[in-house]
Amino acid sequence: MVIPVIYIAVRSFDNGSQRWLELLDTRIPFLLEKTLSLTLAVTLLGLLIGVILAILVVNTNLPGRRIWRWLLVIPLTIPPYVGAVSYIILLGPSGWVEGWFGSTIDVFSFPIVVLILTGFTYPYIYLIVSASLQKINPSFEEAGYISGLSPLGVIRKVTIPMVRPAIGSGAILVALYIVSDFGAVAMLRYPTFTQAIYFQMGSFDRVGASIFSLILILITLVFLYLQYLSKRRMKFYQIDGTSKEPVLIDLGKWKTPALLFVGTVFGLFAAIPIAVLLYWSGIAVASGVIDSRFFQFTMNSFTAAAITSALCLVFALPLIYVKTRFSSVLSRMVDVISYLSYALPGVIVALGVIFIFINYLPFMYGTIAMLIMAYMMRFLPQSLQSTESSMGQVSPKIDEAALSLGRRPVQVLNQVILRLIQPGMIASFSLVFVSVIKELPATLLLRPAGFDTLSVRVWIETSDGFYAMAAPSALLIIIISILPIRWVMNKY
Amino acid sequence: MNVRKLWLIAILALLAVVMVACGSDSADEAASGSVDTNSDEAVKASEELEGELVIYSSRKEEFVQPILDKFTEQTGVEVHLLATDETVVNRIVEEQVNPQADIFFSNDTAAMEYLHLEGILQPYEGEDAKVIDEKYRASDNSWIGLSARTRGFIYNKDLISEEEMPQTIEELADPKWDGQYAITRGGNGSMIAHVAALRAEWGDDKTAEWLQESGKNAGAVLSGHGDIRKAVGAGEFKFGLVNNYYYHQQLAEAEGNNVGFIYPDQGEDEMGAFVNAAGIGFINGAPNPENAEAFISFMLEEDNMKDFAFNSKEVPLHPDVEAVPEALPISEYKTMDIPLSELGPVWNDAKQLIEQSGLPLEVQ
Numbered sequence: 001m002v003i004p005v006i007y008i009a010v011r012s013f014d015n016g017s018q019r020w021l022e023l024l025d026t027r028i029p030f031l032l033e034k035t036l037s038l039t040l041a042v043t044l045l046g047l048l049i050g051v052i053l054a055i056l057v058v059n060t061n062l063p064g065r066r067i068w069r070w071l072l073v074i075p076l077t078i079p080p081y082v083g084a085v086s087y088i089i090l091l092g093p094s095g096w097v098e099g100w101f102g103s104t105i106d107v108f109s110f111p112i113v114v115l116i117l118t119g120f121t122y123p124y125i126y127l128i129v130s131a132s133l134q135k136i137n138p139s140f141e142e143a144g145y146i147s148g149l150s151p152l153g154v155i156r157k158v159t160i161p162m163v164r165p166a167i168g169s170g171a172i173l174v175a176l177y178i179v180s181d182f183g184a185v186a187m188l189r190y191p192t193f194t195q196a197i198y199f200q201m202g203s204f205d206r207v208g209a210s211i212f213s214l215i216l217i218l219i220t221l222v223f224l225y226l227q228y229l230s231k232r233r234m235k236f237y238q239i240d241g242t243s244k245e246p247v248l249i250d251l252g253k254w255k256t257p258a259l260l261f262v263g264t265v266f267g268l269f270a271a272i273p274i275a276v277l278l279y280w281s282g283i284a285v286a287s288g289v290i291d292s293r294f295f296q297f298t299m300n301s302f303t304a305a306a307i308t309s310a311l312c313l314v315f316a317l318p319l320i321y322v323k324t325r326f327s328s329v330l331s332r333m334v335d336v337i338s339y340l341s342y343a344l345p346g347v348i349v350a351l352g353v354i355f356i357f358i359n360y361l362p363f364m365y366g367t368i369a370m371l372i373m374a375y376m377m378r379f380l381p382q383s384l385q386s387t388e389s390s391m392g393q394v395s396p397k398i399d400e401a402a403l404s405l406g407r408r409p410v411q412v413l414n415q416v417i418l419r420l421i422q423p424g425m426i427a428s429f430s431l432v433f434v435s436v437i438k439e440l441p442a443t444l445l446l447r448p449a450g451f452d453t454l455s456v457r458v459w460i461e462t463s464d465g466f467y468a469m470a471a472p473s474a475l476l477i478i479i480i481s482i483l484p485i486r487w488v489m490n491k492y
Numbered sequence: 493m494n495v496r497k498l499w500l501i502a503i504l505a506l507l508a509v510v511m512v513a514c515g516s517d518s519a520d521e522a523a524s525g526s527v528d529t530n531s532d533e534a535v536k537a538s539e540e541l542e543g544e545l546v547i548y549s550s551r552k553e554e555f556v557q558p559i560l561d562k563f564t565e566q567t568g569v570e571v572h573l574l575a576t577d578e579t580v581v582n583r584i585v586e587e588q589v590n591p592q593a594d595i596f597f598s599n600d601t602a603a604m605e606y607l608h609l610e611g612i613l614q615p616y617e618g619e620d621a622k623v624i625d626e627k628y629r630a631s632d633n634s635w636i637g638l639s640a641r642t643r644g645f646i647y648n649k650d651l652i653s654e655e656e657m658p659q660t661i662e663e664l665a666d667p668k669w670d671g672q673y674a675i676t677r678g679g680n681g682s683m684i685a686h687v688a689a690l691r692a693e694w695g696d697d698k699t700a701e702w703l704q705e706s707g708k709n710a711g712a713v714l715s716g717h718g719d720i721r722k723a724v725g726a727g728e729f730k731f732g733l734v735n736n737y738y739y740h741q742q743l744a745e746a747e748g749n750n751v752g753f754i755y756p757d758q759g760e761d762e763m764g765a766f767v768n769a770a771g772i773g774f775i776n777g778a779p780n781p782e783n784a785e786a787f788i789s790f791m792l793e794e795d796n797m798k799d800f801a802f803n804s805k806e807v808p809l810h811p812d813v814e815a816v817p818e819a820l821p822i823s824e825y826k827t828m829d830i831p832l833s834e835l836g837p838v839w840n841d842a843k844q845l846i847e848q849s850g851l852p853l854e855v856q
Binding site: 465 | 593679
């Protein structure tokens, strides 16, 4: 985990400070501006959409709110690069919109890029904020009404201030996602650091790539620190859960506009992309794209995902067991490391893994072991999180009791602990599985020749301009991602 | 009690180690298959090849896969293709202590020459390489050009006539063309090689100025040449700087095909058009060298060269293989003198020049 970061730092000074100065002069200010302006715009728009949706679904009598609660999470299961592909098909050169209206919307322009990226990341904010809204004790809001505030006034003066920490941490999650995203920005031809790192590697400029990586790591660290601050505040604000239903605001004549808003968001970022991909998959199927090659790509994806998910569990369980039983320095370290690696962009993880294998594990170089190691570095934290929550519910007293009743340790493990944490294990397996299926940058850079996965196919077909050919793989990725939506929602 | 708890942890940890060991073993088998075992067996008969061939390609998959399928069909060798982009060059450099690939399929000779200079390619001994003009292969045949890609202007005949078109590359810097043409991002391999050649011809200052001015003049900086040909065909721009086969491809389109092509700098004392080549490099320490040699030889056969070049409408470098009918044979226009192998050493400098000129390496 730490090795890739050190490797990158050292590499970036390979040629002394000369290359730094050159890049500081030209590329760095440009990339900084591009990356940060995109991050800021997406985060702000995401906040607007995410918070409004959360309030509508949790605090108002929006018709069908229980169904919307689920539907509005669906965009999270569509990887942004897949969303981008569907919008390129729709809006891009010779896309549908051009066919219908005779003119094009420039899908590669800044506002559209912002809209697309926001559409597939706002659920982070939406989920965290609605979880937090549900925890508010309604008496606070009741107090607001009694003091004569209008519904809007209550939302502004009572509700929003109480969920402010959740809003903050949702915003940082989105920001972290945007600075580390590779697939969507690359497909939408928007230059950010991740894309520069990727292309710099192609221009024999490893020093340049390392310099960009180091700056990107610094940006990430700043966001992580902000997240740490907001989390600390969140603890301070933590409000006890309550079984009382929140006071629902009557939307009145606003019912139609509200429904329209919710429907538009769902339509733009779930229904339309899925419909586009379904349509093109239909065409692709008819033209015989679903052949043995496609089957092989799917198998490759599944194999890599299954191995990684299993290995993550194997690593996570002992770590979490030790952590929950003997809270100590070790447990803190686990926290910090998983925190950091979660945010480390895939392009950088890939750079680091290449280095580790070439120098220390040459006999394994070029095998999928390398790919799986990168996946584990990226996704072990997810496994840690989901197993931790269920291990936390198994009191140490239970294993002590079992041991004192004469069970041998293996039996305790089998009959007690593993059985009790089964839900957590299933959640961990599914989340990691889906993340691997969706992963793009590390897979692109590390896959052995002939080991193309579904996500790689989406990339290759899109960059070659065969958008329709990308549809079946893209659709399959979405279907697999929707399956564990239950655990995705529980995470927040 | 505590001893037992420690036991529990120990068992969990042991389980972890065992499963990791199993996991990575099966992972190895799944991926590498029989890479190592094959190279020895393949020696036994020169005619009957078996095993596999690993190809890294920076060319579009659609322009490589068909000829690979033909090779597999004829020889029974299983081909593993890694189809990516220019980033694969870096991967080959990183892998030089532990090479994974046999053949590098490239769109650009400068990249191959760079690898040759770094000692990452090995010589190809076959006599058949000599059919290709010396200008288009490495001194030791460690890379061999297969098809030509000449830089020039594709133009929309509805918007501009052949006479009105600029006739030299230099004219792109003329403000009179402001906003009327499209060029590709500075990080594009063909663009970098072209700049490297111009630099050899013009020197640093003039090239830098030309880059700066034409970057400003361009109506759009697009990500690839495919976008340029489509945009020019659709009439979004009067013309664009592309490789000639994009013109041939655009002619084959159902719509927007009223386009022409200018080979620039053809005047008496002008420098001539810049010709790059797509080709294959033989990687030093290739795990399947026999199959790699067989593949190079296969690509040099007239039939295969024709199939390969026609697929992308590039111009075959084999003198006995005719080009697609719409292409002008290389012998009929003037080309720049600089041998492609001289571009390798100056490649990195060319990129820095582009970087400094402000022409974006990526699209914005």
